Amino acid sequence: MRLLLVPPAQEAGEISCRHGLAGTSINRTSPLVHFSSALKFTPVHKRDLALNLSPAAINLLSRKVTCNILVKNGSKTLGYVSPVWNGYGEYGALQSSKSGALRVEITYNPTSPSRLNGRAVNGPDSQFPMFGAAMGFSTDDTDFKTGSLNYAYIVGTAQISPGSPAKVGPNSFTAKTQFDAPIQSAIWEYKPTTGSLTARWINSDSSSAPAYIMYAADEKTLFIAGDPSAFSAATSTSYPQVTFTCV
Incomplete structure (x- = not known):
């Protein structure tokens, strides 16, 4: 199927569009989400405890890690994310050296x-300091769900409050392409014991959905999708899922 990558008004010639993963592409080469009774005892989970702590207490518990992002496809190392964007404001250039x-x-x-x-910390532009995500142009809505091709580019964004559904905001993709894109920045889950960095997307109803990290090497684009199989089927592509490790 052909994905609508630019508004119909621009298809006539304002922008030469290919079936690229990144919308608005020029000469792109590939196709392209309690109350309990006072008489009962309710188990207290660590997550609930954390959510009910005062800001001061949370600050005392907070930890900080600064790391490089190692990208792997299964056991195969692809490289480290470079501190540059491609021509569409997307992260995805990889390098062999951690330095x-x-x-x-x-x-x-x-x-x-x-x-x-x-x-x-050393991103391309301090206007968009967050390692976040912007919705892809060829998406149906801002939700990640089974059966949907919806995806989002990993880009530089402004900081958005955790738990906030995607909304249009400052980001490097929009800065490069002039197309407004809903964004989220607080999408990451971190496992200190392994360094694993995974993503979850906040849907329009404020529910949390898994977001699978994928890599389009030919486009030098990292992106997330709610249903990789649906994305691949809709775009006739076979971009692999990858993992991020904070090292």
């Missing part, structure tokens, strides 16, 4: 290390 790679600062609570912002 000079993108450095991301993550502040987390060990009892609930989720919905985290990652700040690009």
